[in-house]
Amino acid sequence: VIFKDSKEPSILVAQEIADLIRAKEKQNKPCVLGLATGSSPIKVYEELVRMHKEEGLSFANVITFNLDEYYPMEQGNIQSYYYFMHEHLFNHVDILPENVNVPSGTVSSENLYQYCIDYEMKIQAVGGLDFQLLGIGRTGHIGFNEPGSHLNSGTRSITLDHITRVDAAPAFLGIENVPRKAITMGIGTVLKAKRIILLGWGGNKASILKETIEGNINSEVPATYLQNHNNTTFLIDEAAASEL
Ligand code: GLP
Numbered sequence: 001v002i003f004k005d006s007k008e009p010s011i012l013v014a015q016e017i018a019d020l021i022r023a024k025e026k027q028n029k030p031c032v033l034g035l036a037t038g039s040s041p042i043k044v045y046e047e048l049v050r051m052h053k054e055e056g057l058s059f060a061n062v063i064t065f066n067l068d069e070y071y072p073m074e075q076g077n078i079q080s081y082y083y084f085m086h087e088h089l090f091n092h093v094d095i096l097p098e099n100v101n102v103p104s105g106t107v108s109s110e111n112l113y114q115y116c117i118d119y120e121m122k123i124q125a126v127g128g129l130d131f132q133l134l135g136i137g138r139t140g141h142i143g144f145n146e147p148g149s150h151l152n153s154g155t156r157s158i159t160l161d162h163i164t165r166v167d168a169a170p171a172f173l174g175i176e177n178v179p180r181k182a183i184t185m186g187i188g189t190v191l192k193a194k195r196i197i198l199l200g201w202g203g204n205k206a207s208i209l210k211e212t213i214e215g216n217i218n219s220e221v222p223a224t225y226l227q228n229h230n231n232t233t234f235l236i237d238e239a240a241a242s243e244l
Contacts, residue, residue: 001233002241006201009235010043013133013197017048018057020131020195025061030099032123033064034132034190035089036143037081040199041133045088052093059095065123066102067134067143068184071112071157073105079171080105103155103183112157112183120155120189132193136200139163140208140221144184149222153186187225196232198223203239210243 003009017033024031035041051057066081075082082102090100101122107115123129134142139161145153146161159181160168169175190196200209212223213234226232 001235003235003237005237006040006043006199009199009237010041011047013044013199013235014047014051016197017044017131017133018051018055021057021059021062024130025058030061030063030126032126032128032130033062034123034129034185034193035064035066035085036133036135037066037068037084038135040135040201042088044133044199048089049092057093059093062095063099063126064090064095064101065119065129065185067190068182069103069105070179071105071107071181071183073179075104075106103185105179105183107183116155116157116183119183120186123155123185123189124192129189129193130195132190132196134190134196134198136198136205136208136212136223137161137164138167138204138208140212140223142187142190142198142223142226144182145187145190145222147220147222149187149219151191151219151225152188154188155183155185158182158184187222191225191229193229194231196226196229198226198232198234200234200236200240202237203242205236205240206243209234209236209240213244 021031069081073080139147144158165175165178168178172178211221217224217227
């Protein structure tokens with residue numbers, strides 16, 4: 001669905017998430033959200049915070065799993081996704097701290113493999129993701145599933161693509177400071193979500209969105225795997241849609 005800019009679709013996504021949270025609350029069930037970082041979802045989080053403050057939307061029944069985190073990475077570092085999520089959402093709503101899950105960038109390398117398996121199991125143990133929010137990277141990654149990621153991949157550590165590190169360089173004040181690795185949910189993890197929304201804003205996403213939406217499904221553009229999911233919507237602005 002193509003919009004003039006990111007404002008209206010961000011409000012629509014927040015509304016869909018709020019409706020889901022309230023529906024699950026009525027059923028006395030947890031609402032399991034898969035969340036993304038980056039600039040794309042910021043307005044969605046702003047709107048959710050507004051709904052919490054002005055409309056009493058409660059996050060007491062919400063369990064969140066973030067897609068990814070740099071590795072290694074300290075939680076208190078301002079470049080961490082842990083920090084980002086607390087700044088933009090968790091610090092401003094009534095979510096229980098024990099219901100917040102962001103992959104940890106501080107796990108020791110010996111424990112990393114098992115840590116990722118446990119993260120994956122934790123998602124499935126609470127019934128899987130009811131909703132997954134996504135952005136897209138210029139390599140066609142979702143989360144940090146870089147080109148070459150397998151359809152059935154689960155949560156794991158991954159080596160970041162050079163383009164991804166170039167895009168992250170300004171935030172780290174130079175590419176030499178960008179971590180070479182990350183932890184990410186897998187393509188298989190994401191595709192198990194009952195509902196997926198991908199957000200794409202701006203002309204620098206136009207060519208990867210064309211490949212993702214119109215190209216053949218292939219591991220070199222991992223976001224193309226979304227074509228196989230039966231309940232995914234892409235919300236993009238006119239600039240991002242300019243090559244379709
Ligand atoms: C990072 C994140 C992705 C995100 C992408 C796009 O690589 N790991 O989850 O989708 O950036 O970021 P932005 O929304 O800032 O364009």
